[in-house]
Amino acid sequence: MASRLPEGFAVPVTMRQIARRAGVSAITVSRALAGSELLKPETRDKVLKVAGQLGYRANAAARAMATGRFNTIALLLDAKVSREHLPSNLLYGIQKTLADRGLLLTVAHFSDEQLTDESTVPAILKQVMSDGLLVNYKMGVPQRLIELLERHRIPTIWIESDRPYDCVMVDHAWGAAEATRHLLELGHRQIAFADNHPADLNAELTRGEVHWSLQERREGYAQTMRQAGLVPRFLQVHPSDESRDRLAQARQWLSARDRPTAVVCFLTATALPVMFIAQELGLRVPGELSVITFSDQRESMGIPMSRMRLPDLAIGEVAAQMLLEKIEHPSRRLRSARVRPELDPGQTCSPPASTRRA
């Protein structure tokens, strides 16, 4: 029973107490707090005043019991922190959208082991405690998770997963194409594409460690290059713990005879070594080397990056909105939304030096 609360716990104020004090019934208190129009204004004001005096706070569990709605949605994250990616703006976009509608957000991490072991069911799924789920699970969503969600018919929206329905994602292909177009318009011809994964995608994909979006970006870039009559050029980066490798790679790319005049990067972690080595080699950025990246962060080294601004905030907002719609109509499939990144010209792209010479 609730009365076995520890010593020192605040004794919760209930509607009944307010009712007694205000000389009305509990239901009148309920209506007053809900702002019902039916009540006589004086009654309502009196109740609200007493509630204020007593420091009343509604019991969310009781409300959930009575209404069948939890007014809560849960956000699922990959427990492997190295793979997990939760930008502040994404969390904020979700949270804000929900809060504006009076919903709460709970967060949970799922480990692979939890999902592999058939006998275990993760806490979030063992209980009914939310009205729906947002899954922000970058690298290959575990099959068992999908099965569990379907079995329990939990309304779910997927963030940055490659699914035709019930999903919100960045329009990577468009973003890469746009970045490439930007460089083409500036007059670049030697435009290379560097991503933080090896060119041999398939080997990696099997291991589930490469995000599907890489392929999209590569295609967006390659297609734009070919449309301009140019040959796509991929710079390989081996993911490796030896981070000095990234510098060595960059040095190799930039000291080659046919070095690119512009590089499309995805991660800041790919762009920074490139810029650092450019500095080492005496290549001015952007004068002699243009660099464009995908990021939600304007700068990290004191230089405002030219970038495709990742729409983390919008992704969060759209995901939350879609989930709310799905909760209202659980059986409808919602066409996946693609949100375009936006070009921020920044200060790391300019016309190539060769253009001036010509």
Next chain:
Amino acid sequence: MASRLPEGFAVPVTMRQIARRAGVSAITVSRALAGSELLKPETRDKVLKVAGQLGYRANAAARAMATGRFNTIALLLDAKVSREHLPSNLLYGIQKTLADRGLLLTVAHFSDEQLTDESTVPAILKQVMSDGLLVNYKMGVPQRLIELLERHRIPTIWIESDRPYDCVMVDHAWGAAEATRHLLELGHRQIAFADNHPADLNAELTRGEVHWSLQERREGYAQTMRQAGLVPRFLQVHPSDESRDRLAQARQWLSARDRPTAVVCFLTATALPVMFIAQELGLRVPGELSVITFSDQRESMGIPMSRMRLPDLAIGEVAAQMLLEKIEHPSRRLRSARVRPELDPGQTCSPPASTRRA
């Protein structure tokens, strides 16, 4: 009523249904699911089997009603995203510690306006929906928030606030001292301290935009320098939108005649421009310039940073543990915990060139 759920919603399975199917009473189901020892094993197994078949999930709200415990704690964040700081490891440390004990985590953002406006009470405080609160509110916790929490006697632990009780923080003074000692031991004498805020602390503090920890780091550094018979030297950085300024500042510091041979930075955002400019000026890092920083991130530019590893994970774990203790004993004040960062030697610190010459 619960029966007014939208079309397509999964019909929730209740204990009563399991009870009927298994030919027992509801309370027996409750016990079986709780793993009670009192039950005859066969009964328990039968119940569990039926529960499994039906895909039973416990209703968290009903349980909260009956027990008076929500098994949920809430994490409060600053709604101003630019000020907010929620490292993956902090969130994970909190979440994991709670999950291991069967608790859920709810996240909410608080805006200043919400807290300034006396008439509004933020959603998290309007309802009772958690057993306690973690406040991760970097820049000056609003007074009104503190009042509301005290008024409702909500068990609260503060993260990275400067409070003698009920708080978990990084031991910044120790960290700065240790970083300085490390450089001293390597033989450096010209050790400067650069933080991303002006030397004139007080002007900033009034505006509430400087974290209290800066002062601690400055003192930890200064004290260690003086103990070594050296004069502390602070490099000023003006916080400014013109991020090129950071580069200009770094250029000024490093091209001065009496340039430091080592720099203690806090943010990576302070260290990166320094390293970039060192490159520009032909100063090798770490050969001619050592840089040490505070970070939870090993590298961001391809170079593993020498750093005081910020114990984000531990902070989260300790915060969660303290809160659980506080929930058990709400009236006890818990002495604030200080968690020390750990030195990661990295690759950006070495003995100074002058040592070799001497």
Next chain:
DNA sequence: TTGAAAGCGCTAACAG
């Protein structure tokens, strides 16, 4: 315009 009664799903206390 207000109230009485019932019930949401679960668990604690007390019987048997």
Next chain:
DNA sequence: CTGTTAGCGCTTTCAA
């Protein structure tokens, strides 16, 4: 070892 009864705090339905 298992069941009965009651109640957590709230909202909904129906009645006054």
